[in-house]
Amino acid sequence: xxxxxxxxxxxxxxxxxxxxxxxxxxxxxxxxxxxxxxxxxxxxxxxxxxxxxxxxxxxxxxxxxxxxxxxxxxxxxxxxxxxxxxxxxxxxxxxxxxxxxxxxxxxxxxxxxxxxxxxxxxxxxxxxxxxxxxxxxxxxxxxxxxxxxxxxxxxxxxxxxxxxxxxxxxxxxxxxxxxxxxxxxxxxxxxxxxxxxxxxxxxxxxxxxxxxxxxxxxxxxxxxxxxxxxxxxxxxxxxxxxxxxxxxxxxxxxxxxxxxxxxxxxxxxxxxxxxxx
Numbered sequence: 310x311x312x313x314x315x316x317x318x319x320x321x322x323x324x325x326x327x328x329x330x331x332x333x334x335x336x337x338x339x340x341x342x343x344x345x346x347x348x349x350x351x352x353x354x355x356x357x358x359x360x361x362x363x364x365x366x367x368x369x370x371x372x373x374x375x376x377x378x379x380x381x382x383x384x385x386x387x388x389x390x391x392x393x394x395x396x397x398x399x400x401x402x403x404x405x406x407x408x409x410x411x412x413x414x415x416x417x418x419x420x421x422x423x424x425x426x427x428x429x430x431x432x433x434x435x436x437x438x439x440x441x442x443x444x445x446x447x448x449x450x451x452x453x454x455x456x457x458x459x460x461x462x463x464x465x466x467x468x469x470x471x472x473x474x475x476x477x478x479x480x481x482x483x484x485x486x487x488x489x490x491x492x493x494x495x496x497x498x499x500x501x502x503x504x505x506x507x508x509x510x511x512x513x514x515x516x517x518x519x520x521x522x523x524x525x526x527x528x529x530x531x532x533x534x535x536x537x538x539x540x541x542x543x544x545x546x547x548x549x550x551x552x553x554x555x556x557x558x559x560x561x562x563x564x565x566x567x568x569x570x571x572x573x574x575x576x577x578x579x580x581x582x583x584x585x586x
Contacts (some may be wrong), residue, residue: 325358392425516546
């Protein structure tokens, strides 16, 4: 493997290693392996996942592929999309208003300094609820796919939830076979705000923010009349707010936007030593 440059980004504490793979410095067959090496704390860079930017079809500015820290590929990632859009603009791959291709569909993005808004790919209707009992904890989870699958639970005290323990059990529950699900615990704060904690499939841990997770929470809350606003502020464990805006009916929105700050933290070059066993 040759040396290559990487960029480290954070979207509200949801952190990513982004690689400009326009010239195929990392072959397709190595994307998963490189992800696991890069994301390892202490031995690698450390991150929740990686993003590879590459050339796309003519109708878009570029294409991206998302990988979780365990090496599994995700069809969509909201915060990673926002970070990738910011980098693509910074390194002159795309203008400030751009379109890029993901496995979940095309994403439109607008970059204004450190603020990035993405229009999410087409989101389907809620898929019904499942009652799950794990270790004596019984909870109803509402299912929706926002590019990846999410199971959302309404809770009264979001701080008392053992997100890792409960989330891990629910993520692999029979109700969500065969692929499992991301799991979100949500407290309604007001008619236009939520607090959200997420256990992410593929990271296999709680992350400090999840873009597709807050999107799932906001749309389900709106569809169930738990919030009344069409612009919903979502408070994350990263300490910053993500905003979900939608147009059209909440249960079948015509457009959904995810917006918030991103931070470029550092860049570096991966040396051959990382690939030695």
